[in-house]
Amino acid sequence: MSSYTSNHLRLLSLTKQLTSHVNQGRHADALSLFHSMQASPSLTLDPYVFPLVLKSCAAISRPRLGSSIHAHATKSSLLSNPFVACALVDMYGKCFSISSARRLFDEIPQRNVVVWNSLISLYTRCGRVDEALHLFQSMDVGPNESTFNPIIAGLSELEDGPFMATEFYRRMQRVGLRPNLITLLALLRACVGVAALSLIKEIHSYALRSNTEPHPQLRSGLVEAYGRCGCLVYARNVFQCMEERDVVAWSSLISAHALHGEAKAALEVFQQMELAKVWPDDITFLGVLKACSHAGLADEALGYFDRMHKDYKLEASADHYSCLVDALSRAGRLYEAYRVIKEMPVKPTAKTWGALLGACRTYGEVELAEIAGRALFEIEPSNAANYVLLARIYASVGRYEEAQGMRMEMKERGVKVAPGGSWVVNQD
Numbered sequence: 561m562s563s564y565t566s567n568h569l570r571l572l573s574l575t576k577q578l579t580s581h582v583n584q585g586r587h588a589d590a591l592s593l594f595h596s597m598q599a600s601p602s603l604t605l606d607p608y609v610f611p612l613v614l615k616s617c618a619a620i621s622r623p624r625l626g627s628s629i630h631a632h633a634t635k636s637s638l639l640s641n642p643f644v645a646c647a648l649v650d651m652y653g654k655c656f657s658i659s660s661a662r663r664l665f666d667e668i669p670q671r672n673v674v675v676w677n678s679l680i681s682l683y684t685r686c687g688r689v690d691e692a693l694h695l696f697q698s699m700d701v702g703p704n705e706s707t708f709n710p711i712i713a714g715l716s717e718l719e720d721g722p723f724m725a726t727e728f729y730r731r732m733q734r735v736g737l738r739p740n741l742i743t744l745l746a747l748l749r750a751c752v753g754v755a756a757l758s759l760i761k762e763i764h765s766y767a768l769r770s771n772t773e774p775h776p777q778l779r780s781g782l783v784e785a786y787g788r789c790g791c792l793v794y795a796r797n798v799f800q801c802m803e804e805r806d807v808v809a810w811s812s813l814i815s816a817h818a819l820h821g822e823a824k825a826a827l828e829v830f831q832q833m834e835l836a837k838v839w840p841d842d843i844t845f846l847g848v849l850k851a852c853s854h855a856g857l858a859d860e861a862l863g864y865f866d867r868m869h870k871d872y873k874l875e876a877s878a879d880h881y882s883c884l885v886d887a888l889s890r891a892g893r894l895y896e897a898y899r900v901i902k903e904m905p906v907k908p909t910a911k912t913w914g915a916l917l918g919a920c921r922t923y924g925e926v927e928l929a930e931i932a933g934r935a936l937f938e939i940e941p942s943n944a945a946n947y948v949l950l951a952r953i954y955a956s957v958g959r960y961e962e963a964q965g966m967r968m969e970m971k972e973r974g975v976k977v978a979p980g981g982s983w984v985v986n987q988d
Contacts, residue, residue, distance in 0.1 A: 567602050574603075578612050587616035591625065607641045614647035623655035630664075640670050646678040653682035673699075677706045684714030689721075705740050708732040713746035722753035741772050748781040757789045764798075780808040787816020807841050815847035823855035842874050849883035853890065861887035878904075882912040889919030894928050910939045917946065921953045929953045944970060944977040 574597050581590035594613045597603055610629055617626040630648055638644045645668045653661035665671070665679050676699050683692035692711055696703070708728065715725035729747055732739070739747070744763050751760045764782055767773035773782075779802050786795035795816045802809055810833040817826035830848050833840060840848075845868045852861035865884050868874045881904050888897035897916055901908050913935045920929035933950035940946065951966035970976075 567604075571597075571603055571606070575606075575608055575612075578609065582612045582615055585619070587620045590616040591620075591622065607638055607644050610638065611643045611647035614644075614651045618647075618651040618654040621655050623651075626651040626655055639668055642670070642672045642674045645671070646674045649675060649678045650682065653679070658682055658686055658688070671701070673701045673704050673707065676701060677704070677710075680707060681710040684710040687714070687717070689714040689718060703735070703737075705732070705737050705743060708737065709740075709742045709746060712743060713749070716746055716750040716753065722750040722756070725750040726754075726756065726759060738770075739766065741775055741778060744772060744778055745781055748778075748785045751785045752788045755789045757791065760785045760789060776802065776804060776806060776809065780806070780812050783809060783816065784812040787812065787819060790820055792816055792820065792822070805836070805838065807838055807844060810836075810838055811841070811844040811847055814844060814851070818847045818851035818854060821854050823851040823857060826851035827860070840872060840874075842868075842877060842880070845872075845874065846879055846883065849880055849887065853883045853887040856887065856890040858888050858891035858893055858896075876906075878906045878909045878912065881906065882909060882915060885912050886915035886919075889915050890922075892919070892923055894919055894923060894925050898928055898931070908935070910936060910943070913939065914946070917949055917953075921949060921956065924953075924957060926953060926957055926959070941973060942975055944975050947975060948977065 574593065578590055578593050578597075581587070581593060591613065594609070594616075597605065597609070610633060614626060614629060616622070617629070626648075630652075633639055633644055633648065639648075649661045649665050649668075652664050661679060661682055665675065668675060676695070680692045680695050683689070683695060689711065692714060696707065696711060699707070708731075712725045712728055712732075715721040715728060718724070725747065729739070729743070729750075732743070744767060747759065747763055750756070751763070760782070763785075764773070767775075767778055767782075772778060779798055782798045783795045786792070786798065795813060799805065799809060799813050810829065814826045814829050814833070817823075817829060826847065830840070830844070833844070845864065848864050849861055852858070852864065861884050865876065865880065868876060868880070881900065885897045885900055888894075888900065894916065897919070901912060901916065904912075913932045917929055917932040917936060920926070920932060929950055933946060936943070936946040947966050947970045951963040954960070954963035954966065
């Protein structure tokens with residue numbers, strides 16, 4: 561066997577090992593192997609090696625090594641390789657800045673769709689969806705599914721984005737591209753935001769036809785989406801068809817029942833989850849506590865909150881505390897709820913104080929209402945609802961001067977009541 565053949569086979573073997581390290585997330589091992597490959601005078605590294613190493617550089621933030629690979633790629637005229645160029649753009653965006661990635665992108669002589677997708681994905685990941693859309697409009701090559709996917713996902717996260725995400729998906733269909741798993745997952749997030757049942761059914765139907773539906777992540781997403789729309793029968797049917805139900809699937813079904821006030825069903829699902837030996841996470845307990853909150857099950861909420869830390873070693877977030885405060889407040893245990901707020905190890909949010917203030921109106925508790933109201937004025941000074949609610953609590957007990965004082969305070973602070981509005985989904 562010639563020396564060239566021997567070195568080539570060795571390079572192939574090491575590249576295969578490098579690929580395994582990167583794909584398994586062993587990035588430190590990947591970079592260590594790369595250094596030994598680079599130090600070997602008998603090995604001439606080819607373009608297949610550099611994208612792998614750059615991926616590890618981006619994953620564990622090794623900007624200096626990434627920059628040296630960029631210098632080597634430039635000297636070796638490898639920037640024309642789309643996979644090297646794509647990996648460099650991604651590395652600069654994650655290890656340096658988007659502007660650095662954009663400067664590199666502008667220097668690349670031949671930009672194919674893979675390179676364009678890399679920069680578009682970086683923009684959407686940073687929440688700069690408008691710039692991603694502008695980049696999409698300026699593409700001088702045809703887009704593919706991976707061009708549309710990050711934009712659909714990015715739009716889904718915006719306040720008014722779900723409708724735009726749906727329209728962008730229709731645009732994808734019009735150019736003849738078929739959605740893949742990533743597209744469907746991004747669309748489901750958009751559906752959850754606007755409870756678009758017809759689109760959820762369309763996604764489900766397409767997933768069945770394309771044999772994508774068995775994917776556990778998609779099924780968990782369908783459980784959540786159907787549940788948010790109130791189609792609990794569909795949500796449960798999808799769940800029952802799952803051969804392996806992970807914590808996401810269980811949590812999605814619990815949250816679906818909790819959202820629609822079916823506390824008993826939600827807590828039964830949690831019990832089944834424990835019997836199935838699936839370890840709950842913080843999202844699971846958020847669904848459980850919401851179920852208790854909506855049903856006013858204060859003692860049960862306290863029990864599950866206690867078990868969350870004792871049995872499962874999970875730290876409660878502000879959202880968990882908000883649910884506990886809400887459960888106690890709905891049950892009329894206002895001072896107990898207030899004590900929970902005062903003893904919280906994390907800063908109370910507007911949601912936490914809002915739960916107490918809302919219950920104070922129900923039970924005519926003015927003293928705590930004043931405390932909760934003032935806390936809310938500090939957290940969200942422009943939210944007119946808090947001023948109006950406290951004013952109504954004053955008025956409900958005949959303290960009309962304080963009620964009028966609230967309205968004067970709103971005027972002095974420049975707080976205005978926003979007019980109501982609603983979305984209408986037009987379905988042809």
